[in-house]
Amino acid sequence: MADLTAEVVICGAGIAGIAAAYHLAVTHGMTDVVLVERGAPLSMTSDKSTECYRNWWPGPDDAMVGLMNRSIDLLEQIARRTDNLIGMNRRGYLFATADPTRVPALHRSSKEAERLGAGPLRVHDGRSGGPTYVPGRADGFEGQPDGADLITDPELIREHFPYLSPRTVAVLHPRRCGWFSAQQLGMSMLEEARRRGVRLTRGEVTAIDTASGRVRSVTVATDGGARTISTPRFVNAAGPLLKAVGEILGVELPVVCERHLKLSFNDHLEVVPRGAPLLIWSDDVVLRWSETEREALAASDENRWLLGRLPPGVHCRPEGHGDSRTLLVLWTYDMQPVDPVFPLPITDHFAELVLRGMAVMIPGLAHYLDRIPRPYVDGGYYTKTRENRPLIGPLPIEGGYVVGALSGYGVMAACAAGELLAAHIMGAPLPRYAPAFTLSRYADPSYQKLLENWGDSGQL
Numbered sequence: 001m002a003d004l005t006a007e008v009v010i011c012g013a014g015i016a017g018i019a020a021a022y023h024l025a026v027t028h029g030m031t032d033v034v035l036v037e038r039g040a041p042l043s044m045t046s047d048k049s050t051e052c053y054r055n056w057w058p059g060p061d062d063a064m065v066g067l068m069n070r071s072i073d074l075l076e077q078i079a080r081r082t083d084n085l086i087g088m089n090r091r092g093y094l095f096a097t098a099d100p101t102r103v104p105a106l107h108r109s110s111k112e113a114e115r116l117g118a119g120p121l122r123v124h125d126g127r128s129g130g131p132t133y134v135p136g137r138a139d140g141f142e143g144q145p146d147g148a149d150l151i152t153d154p155e156l157i158r159e160h161f162p163y164l165s166p167r168t169v170a171v172l173h174p175r176r177c178g179w180f181s182a183q184q185l186g187m188s189m190l191e192e193a194r195r196r197g198v199r200l201t202r203g204e205v206t207a208i209d210t211a212s213g214r215v216r217s218v219t220v221a222t223d224g225g226a227r228t229i230s231t232p233r234f235v236n237a238a239g240p241l242l243k244a245v246g247e248i249l250g251v252e253l254p255v256v257c258e259r260h261l262k263l264s265f266n267d268h269l270e271v272v273p274r275g276a277p278l279l280i281w282s283d284d285v286v287l288r289w290s291e292t293e294r295e296a297l298a299a300s301d302e303n304r305w306l307l308g309r310l311p312p313g314v315h316c317r318p319e320g321h322g323d324s325r326t327l328l329v330l331w332t333y334d335m336q337p338v339d340p341v342f343p344l345p346i347t348d349h350f351a352e353l354v355l356r357g358m359a360v361m362i363p364g365l366a367h368y369l370d371r372i373p374r375p376y377v378d379g380g381y382y383t384k385t386r387e388n389r390p391l392i393g394p395l396p397i398e399g400g401y402v403v404g405a406l407s408g409y410g411v412m413a414a415c416a417a418g419e420l421l422a423a424h425i426m427g428a429p430l431p432r433y434a435p436a437f438t439l440s441r442y443a444d445p446s447y448q449k450l451l452e453n454w455g456d457s458g459q460l
């Protein structure tokens with residue numbers, strides 16, 4: 001027998017579930033929202049992120065740029081309203097390459113991003129009369145350039161980024177990008193939502209009654225026993241457990257999980273300046289080894305791959321204020337789908353490997369290879385669809401919804417994703433990008449065709 005009722009039950013108090021609850025309660029004034037969370041809010045994936053944001057996304061259409069521009073608008077509104085409680089900066093992302101043959105591709109992708117709405121491209125190639133490069137500011141987000149700067153002028157690269165490999169031939173600096181505190185964002189949205197009546201319940205969603213094809217009630221296992229909440233709507237915001245919770249609802253969700261690890265350590269030599277942007281190496285990586293190491297790796301079936309070409313995308317950024325010298329370093333050289341297990345398994349030698357990778361872009365980091373100062377490794381799962389676009393909207397069971405598959409961009413997308421999901425639930429007008437994120441997109445044969453030739457998925 002049902003002992004509770006709700007207008008909506010949301011499963012998962014990660015950043016996605018919290019943002020959905022916030023928009024239902026605060027934007028639309030819904031009074032009876034229950035947020036069910038098996039652990040502590042934000043503690044599964046949302047507090048493991050690098051907390052970065054960007055409006056720099058590939059096509060084929062402008063849906064991702066549209067979603068992110070909207071989310072960044074909302075983040076900026078929150079930052080303005082709260083005297084920047086969320087510590088938002090706009091230092092940009094800096095993609096660097098040592099491969100001259102990649103420069104035309106960088107130019108092409110920048111023109112594409114410009115066409116999709118990410119802002120204008122400025123090229124700095126050393127010729128006189130070109131635009132002036134405006135460096136990013138360490139703090140704050142107002143009054144900064146939009147779009148991107150593509151720099152191929154070697155002097156300009158050395159002047160602004162002297163710590164990059166001297167082999168660097170081009171850097172691309174998209175500007176509506178940076179980072180902020182996802183924890184502050186999540187907690188402030190949760191607090192506001194609770195003030196507006198959202199109830200947070202500790203427990204695990206274990207069953208959903210969907211008699212005659214519509215949501216009727218949700219069963220939650222709590223310390224005090226099973227509780228049934230009578231409700232016409234259920235939102236799956238279960239992060240890496242999206243697929244499992246989809247199965248409870250009887251809806252197959254086309255998502256996989258990838259494990260992503262992150263190293264933080266004390267860059268006490270300040271190899272990376274504290275005001276640096278997010279630094280990303282765009283080329284494949286070949287790690288440097290001593291002759292003895294090389295021989296040992298070559299002789300090992302398990303480790304020989306470390307001598308080959310490894311994927312691009314190793315990246316880092318400074319973390320913290322004041323005396324902090326913390327540097328975060330990430331690199332997903334292994335993108336095999338895995339079953340999410342907790343606690344997250346940590347790969348042996350990850351810290352050394354990721355630092356070796358990062359030292360290809362920033363050679364000064366090799367100083368730390370003998371002994372990494374105060375290393376700490378954590379991470380979580382990216383939950384992804386095949387084309388790396390999220391799932392936001394209704395499910396084929398009446399009253400069933402999903403907000404998830406937020407991959408490596410969930411904290412930056414959360415505000416717009418929660419807003420979009422709430423608009424679906426409330427029957428409010430939907431933005432132009434809404435159809436690009438519904439589950440029903442896969443039922444469209446022309447979308448299936450598009451998927452066969454989907455290019456860059458924009459993963460970092």
Ligand SMILES: Cc1cc2nc3c(=O)[nH]c(=O)nc-3n(C[C@H](O)[C@H](O)[C@H](O)COP(=O)(O)OP(=O)(O)OC[C@H]3O[C@@H](n4cnc5c(N)ncnc54)[C@H](O)[C@@H]3O)c2cc1C
Pocket residue numbers: 011012013014015016017036037038039040041042043044045046047048049050051052053203204205206237238239240241245260261262378379380381382403404405406407408409410411412413
């Ligand atoms: C290493 C790393 C770096 C990242 N960097 C960035 C970045 O720079 N920028 C960015 O925007 N994003 C980044 N991300 C991605 C971002 O962290 C995620 O996309 C986002 O946190 C996902 O939020 P979520 O709410 O969907 O999932 P989660 O935060 O995992 O929340 C899901 C919640 O559902 C709960 N739950 C699951 N099943 C049940 C159940 N049956 N009953 C009750 N509760 C349940 C879980 O306990 C969990 O709290 C990164 C991720 C990782 C791992």
